[in-house]
Amino acid sequence: VYLLMGEEPYFIDRLGDLLAASILNESERAFNQTVVYGKDTEGAAVVNLCRQMPMMGGKMVVIVKEAQQLKKLEQLSSYTQNPQESTVLVVCHKGKNVDKRIPLYKSVRDKGVVFESVPPRDYEIGSWPGDFVRSKGLSMDTKGSSMLVVHLGADITKIANELDKLVTSLPQGTTTVT
Numbered sequence: 001v002y003l004l005m006g007e008e009p010y011f012i013d014r015l016g017d018l019l020a021a022s023i024l025n026e027s028e029r030a031f032n033q034t035v036v037y038g039k040d041t042e043g044a045a046v047v048n049l050c051r052q053m054p055m056m057g058g059k060m061v062v063i064v065k066e067a068q069q070l071k072k073l074e075q076l077s078s079y080t081q082n083p084q085e086s087t088v089l090v091v092c093h094k095g096k097n098v099d100k101r102i103p104l105y106k107s108v109r110d111k112g113v114v115f116e117s118v119p120p121r122d123y124e125i126g127s128w129p130g131d132f133v134r135s136k137g138l139s140m141d142t143k144g145s146s147m148l149v150v151h152l153g154a155d156i157t158k159i160a161n162e163l164d165k166l167v168t169s170l171p172q173g174t175t176t177v178t
Contacts, residue, residue, distance in 0.1 A: 001080050003108040005093040006117030010156040015115060016092045020063055023088055028057040038066040043075025050079050050087045060087045067093040077103040083111060125154045129163060133177050136167050140177040 002019060004012045024033055032054045036046060046064055054060040064070060076091065081103065083089065091108075097116060098105045108114055120128060129148050133140040152158050166177060 001083050001108050001112030002088070002090045003093065003098065003105070003112065003114045004091065004117065005097050005115070007096060008117040008119040008156060009094040010160060011117040012092050012094050012115075013157075015117075016063060016065065016090055019088075019090050020061070023061050024057065024059060028059075029061075031055040032057045032059060033061040033063070035063045035065060038064060038068060038070035042071035043073055046070070046076060046089075047079040050089050051084065052087075054086055058086065060084075061090070062087060063090045063092070065092045067091045068095050073098075074102060074104055077107055080104055080107040080111065120154060120156065122154055125149055125156075125159075128156065129159055132160060132163055133167070136163075138167065138170075138175055138177055144178050 004015055006012060020029075020033065020035070034049055036049070041064075046062065049062045050060075052060060067073060070076075073093075076089075079089070089112075100106075105114070126145065126149055129145040130140045130142070148159060148162070152162060163177075170177070
């Protein structure tokens with residue numbers, strides 16, 4: 001069981017997408033991976049999905065996106081206290097943390113993984129664009145990184161989207177973003 005929570009949605013989305021892409025191979029995903037959205041379902045329905053057996057594979061993956069809008073979130077604790085070994089549950093709770101006093105948080109902390117996504121502080125954001133561009137196989141000078149942060153602020157999602165557009169539109173053979 002993975003509980004991805006916090007104020008910074010970018011890292012929750014990236015980690016959720018990474019888990020969705022890596023737990024099952026592509027042919028198993030069609031039958032054994034289910035993605036639900038919090039506003040369209042409730043806790044009991046998610047628990048029912050988690051209790052199903054996998055078809056033609058060893059694992060079942062249930063991903064709850066936008067779990068902050070899930071009706072009766074606390075009902076998930078009935079599953080997380082005794083999860084099935086054949087099911088991987090990923091709960092993406094954006095905007096704020098799950099209350100650390102409720103049974104859901106405590107059971108995931110004890111039997112699964114809790115990831116808390118905190119927004120970077122203003123002094124930490126300056127190096128982030130350069131690191132992001134390096135992950136794409138390019139480099140970025142500090143002036144360009146500073147200008148980007150000054151114009152876009154400390155919103156990681158916005159910076160990542162703009163850098164993706166910039167990297168896509170670079171002339172072929174360019175290795176440095178200025």
